[in-house]
Amino acid sequence: MIYGLFNGMGTYALLMLRVFRKPERWSEFRKNVWREIDHLGLDSVGIVAIISLFVGAVVTIQTALNLEDPLIPDYYIALATRESIILEFSPTMISLILAGKVGSNIASTIGTMRVTEQIDALDVMGINSASYLILPKIAAAIFFNPILIIISIFLGLVGGVFAGDLTGMISMADFEYGLKLGFIPFYIAYALIKTVIFAFLISSISAFFGYTVKGGAIDVGTASTAAVVNSSVAIIVANYFLTDILLS
Amino acid sequence: MIQIEGLEKSFGENYVLKGIDAVFEKGKTNLIIGRSGSGKTVFLKSVLGLYQSDHGEILFSGKKISEMDKKQRNKLRQEIGMVFQGGALFDSSTVLENVMFPLNIFSDMSAAEKKERAEFCLERVDLKTAHDRFPAQISGGMQKRVAIARAISMNPKYLFCDEPNSGLDPETSIVIDSLIREITHEFGITTVVNTHDMNSVLEIGDKVLFLKDGVKAWEGSKDDILNSDNQDIVDYVFRSSLFKKVKDALRKGV
Structure with missing residues (x-):
C-alpha cells in the first residue's frame, strides 16, 4: 500500500512535469481553455447556486436555533452564518461538490480518450498529449472556481437573509448589521486562496486518474470513482494545512 | 523507407x-x-x-x-500519419475539425487554406457530405475514412x-x-x-x-x-x- 502510494505520487509528479510545458500553439490553448471554462465552470453555476442558497438558509436557521438566548443579540446569527459560509462552506464544501461533478467529468473524459486511442493519436502526431489535454482544464478550474466561490458566498448569504426573514428568526436589518460586524476582509482572500489550491488539486488529480487508465469501460468507471475519492481526500487534508498556515 | x-x-x-x-x-x-x-x-x-x-x-x-x-x-x-483500429477520432470535434486538427496545430496555413486542404482530403476518401457531423453520428466505415483523411492531411x-x-x-x-x-x-x-x-x-x-x-x-x-x-x-x-x-x-x- 505504501509502495503504491509513493509510486502513484511519483507518477503524478512526472505527469505534472509534462503538463506544465509551453503549449504547441497558444491560439489552440486559449480556445481549449474557453471550452473548458464552459464545460467545467459555467455548467456548474446552477448546482452551486442551488446548493449555496439552501445551505445558507439552513446554516442561518440552525445557528438561530442554537443561539436562543435573550442575552445574545440576533445579529450574531448573521455573523456566525457569514463566517461559516466564507471560511468553510463555500471554499471547502463547494470544492468537494465540484470534485464530484467536475472531477468525475475530467477523469471519464480523459479516460475514454485513453481507451479509445485518442491520446495515442495525439502522441503519434507529435503533440504533448498531457499538456494539450490537462493544462487547459487546470487553467480553467483555477480561473473559474474562484468565481464560483464568490457566487456561492453571495447566494449563501442571500439564502440566510431570506430564511431568517421568512421564519421570523432574524430581521433583514439585524442580518445586514451582523454581516458587517467585525468583518475581516482577509477572510475573503483566505477563501479564494484555498479555492485556487483546491481547483488545482481537483483538476490535476482527476486528470491523472483519467490519463493513466488502462483497459476498457469498467476501468474508466473505476478511475472516475478513484478521481473523486482521491481529490476529495486531498482537499480535506490540504484544508487542514492551509487553515493552519493562513489563519494561525 | x-x-x-x-x-x-x-x-x-x-x-x-x-x-x-x-x-x-x-x-x-x-x-x-x-x-x-x-x-x-x-x-x-x-x-x-x-x-x-x-x-x-x-x-x-x-x-x-x-x-x-x-x-x-x-x-x-x-x-507520420496513423489510422487506429477504432479510428481514434476526437468525439467532441466534427468530421471537418478532426481532419483540420493536425493542420491547426502544425501548419502555418491560413484558415481558408486549412479548410480547403481538409476538404480535399475528405473528398479524396469519398466523404463529401459529412463535414459537420460528429464521429458518433457516422458509420464505422465512414469513421475509418475520416481517420485516413486526417492521417494524410499533413502530406x-x-x-x-x-x-x-x-x-x-x-x-x-x-x-x-x-x-x-x-x-x-x-x-x-x-x-x-x-x-x-x-x-x-x-x-x-x-x-x-x-x-x-x-x-x-x-x-x-x-x-x-x-x-x-x-x-x-x-x-x-x-x-x-x-x-x-x-x-x-x-x-x-x-
Missing part, C-alpha cells in the same frame, strides 16, 4: 518481440500479419515510438531514431494503419483497402498495415511480414505466399474453407 534492425520488446518476463528485422519500402503497402498475440500491435507501436523498445534500431529514411534530438523527432512525427511520408478493416463489412473493407493502396501509390507513401484480413493480404500486400511468437517467420509479396515453402504462412493465410478452395483452385490454375 523504414528499416528495422533487431527490434526487441518485453513487458516484464514476457518477451513479445524477439529481434525483428524488416525493411518497408517507399510507395508500397507493407502488411504485418500473424495470429493474435504474435506481437503485431506491439511491433507497430514500438516502431511509432508509443512503446520504448528494449533493443534494436529503427531508421526512417536512413536516420536512426535513437540519434535524433527532440526537435528532429517532433518533425518526424509530423511526417505524410509514412502511413501506419492498425487493423483498418476491423468491424467493417466485406464491401467497406474492400473500399478501405483500395483507398490505402491508391493513396500509398499516388503520394509515394511508405505504408505499414497491421491486419487480420486475408482479403487485404491477397489484395494489397506489396510486401507481407508474417510474425509468429514475436519473431519474423516469413516475408515476401502476396504473390509469393501460395508457393511458399513455409507451411505456417500458407496455413495461416488459407485457413478458412473458402480460402482453402481458392488455394486449390489457384494451384490447379483454374
Whole structure:
C-alpha cells in the first residue's frame, strides 16, 4: 500500500512535469481553455447556486436555533452564518461538490480518450498529449472556481437573509448589521486562496486518474470513482494545512 | 523507407518481440500479419515510438531514431500519419475539425487554406457530405475514412494503419483497402498495415511480414505466399474453407 502510494505520487509528479510545458500553439490553448471554462465552470453555476442558497438558509436557521438566548443579540446569527459560509462552506464544501461533478467529468473524459486511442493519436502526431489535454482544464478550474466561490458566498448569504426573514428568526436589518460586524476582509482572500489550491488539486488529480487508465469501460468507471475519492481526500487534508498556515 | 534492425520488446518476463528485422519500402503497402498475440500491435507501436523498445534500431529514411534530438523527432512525427483500429477520432470535434486538427496545430496555413486542404482530403476518401457531423453520428466505415483523411492531411511520408478493416463489412473493407493502396501509390507513401484480413493480404500486400511468437517467420509479396515453402504462412493465410478452395483452385490454375 505504501509502495503504491509513493509510486502513484511519483507518477503524478512526472505527469505534472509534462503538463506544465509551453503549449504547441497558444491560439489552440486559449480556445481549449474557453471550452473548458464552459464545460467545467459555467455548467456548474446552477448546482452551486442551488446548493449555496439552501445551505445558507439552513446554516442561518440552525445557528438561530442554537443561539436562543435573550442575552445574545440576533445579529450574531448573521455573523456566525457569514463566517461559516466564507471560511468553510463555500471554499471547502463547494470544492468537494465540484470534485464530484467536475472531477468525475475530467477523469471519464480523459479516460475514454485513453481507451479509445485518442491520446495515442495525439502522441503519434507529435503533440504533448498531457499538456494539450490537462493544462487547459487546470487553467480553467483555477480561473473559474474562484468565481464560483464568490457566487456561492453571495447566494449563501442571500439564502440566510431570506430564511431568517421568512421564519421570523432574524430581521433583514439585524442580518445586514451582523454581516458587517467585525468583518475581516482577509477572510475573503483566505477563501479564494484555498479555492485556487483546491481547483488545482481537483483538476490535476482527476486528470491523472483519467490519463493513466488502462483497459476498457469498467476501468474508466473505476478511475472516475478513484478521481473523486482521491481529490476529495486531498482537499480535506490540504484544508487542514492551509487553515493552519493562513489563519494561525 | 523504414528499416528495422533487431527490434526487441518485453513487458516484464514476457518477451513479445524477439529481434525483428524488416525493411518497408517507399510507395508500397507493407502488411504485418500473424495470429493474435504474435506481437503485431506491439511491433507497430514500438516502431511509432508509443512503446520504448528494449533493443534494436529503427531508421526512417536512413536516420536512426535513437540519434535524433527532440526537435528532429517532433518533425518526424509530423511526417507520420496513423489510422487506429477504432479510428481514434476526437468525439467532441466534427468530421471537418478532426481532419483540420493536425493542420491547426502544425501548419502555418491560413484558415481558408486549412479548410480547403481538409476538404480535399475528405473528398479524396469519398466523404463529401459529412463535414459537420460528429464521429458518433457516422458509420464505422465512414469513421475509418475520416481517420485516413486526417492521417494524410499533413502530406505524410509514412502511413501506419492498425487493423483498418476491423468491424467493417466485406464491401467497406474492400473500399478501405483500395483507398490505402491508391493513396500509398499516388503520394509515394511508405505504408505499414497491421491486419487480420486475408482479403487485404491477397489484395494489397506489396510486401507481407508474417510474425509468429514475436519473431519474423516469413516475408515476401502476396504473390509469393501460395508457393511458399513455409507451411505456417500458407496455413495461416488459407485457413478458412473458402480460402482453402481458392488455394486449390489457384494451384490447379483454374
